[in-house]
Amino acid sequence: MKMVSYRKEEIDMKTLFKIIVVSALLAVVAEARADTWLNVHLLSKHVNADQPYDYNENNYGLGIIHEWQPSLDVRVGAFKNSFDHTSAYAGIGWHTSYNKPVSMILQAGMSTGYKDTPVGGESALIGYVLPTVSFNTKRVRVEVGYIPKAVGGDIKSDVITVSIPVRF
Numbered sequence: 001m002k003m004v005s006y007r008k009e010e011i012d013m014k015t016l017f018k019i020i021v022v023s024a025l026l027a028v029v030a031e032a033r034a035d036t037w038l039n040v041h042l043l044s045k046h047v048n049a050d051q052p053y054d055y056n057e058n059n060y061g062l063g064i065i066h067e068w069q070p071s072l073d074v075r076v077g078a079f080k081n082s083f084d085h086t087s088a089y090a091g092i093g094w095h096t097s098y099n100k101p102v103s104m105i106l107q108a109g110m111s112t113g114y115k116d117t118p119v120g121g122e123s124a125l126i127g128y129v130l131p132t133v134s135f136n137t138k139r140v141r142v143e144v145g146y147i148p149k150a151v152g153g154d155i156k157s158d159v160i161t162v163s164i165p166v167r168f
Contacts, residue, residue, distance in 0.1 A: 017110070017112050017124075021076050021090050024090055035066065036064065036065070036066045036167075037065040037067075037168065038063075038166050039062065039064065040061075040166065041061035041077070041079040042058075042060065043057055043058055043162050044059050044159050045159070046082065046158070047157055047158040047159070053082075053083075053118070055083075060079060061080060063075060063076060063077020065165050070097075074090075074091075074092055075090070075107065081114065083114065083119075087113030088112045088113065089110065089112070091110065091111075092107070093105045093106065093132070098134065098136050102135055102136065104134070105131075105132040105143065106129070107131075110125050110128070111125070111128055114126050130145040130147060131146055140164065140165070141164065143161075143162070143164070144161070144162055145160070145163075146160055146161075147159040147161070
């Protein structure tokens with residue numbers, strides 16, 4: 001009789017987070033309506049960068065934004081971060097009306113890709129809060145976010161981010 005053995009493997013936090021992000025992305029796409037956007041991540045600018053880091057400021061990536069409630073959206077995606085690592089994220093955004101030319105968003109969530117960097121240290125997951133101004137049309141928005149230098153471990157620069165959500 002042949003014995004069958006099953007190896008018990010642990011799932012690390014990064015793998016678990018990726019599974020959750022992919023699952024959420026699939027759920028959002030399956031539920032896609034007129035209130036779902038493709039979010040194109042473009043760049044970041046590190047202002048007053050007086051430390052010895054050579055930042056990647058071309059933060060290309062893609063995400064999905066789904067307007068879940070009138071003033072609340074769910075956001076998932078991935079991009080190349082400022083340390084040239086791939087970051088996956090999941091979060092929410094509280095916002096004023098996107099029907100106006102300009103709206104305010106407060107994004108909050110969790111992101112991977114910062115382990116062994118001045119931002120994440122030993123942590124595989126970091127939390128984020130990103131105040132954002134959105135310039136809106138019916139089909140396209142330009143979102144400009146701001147991370148102050150007081151946030152983010154050893155980072156001593158303000159960071160401005162730009163992404164362009166496009167309605168499905």
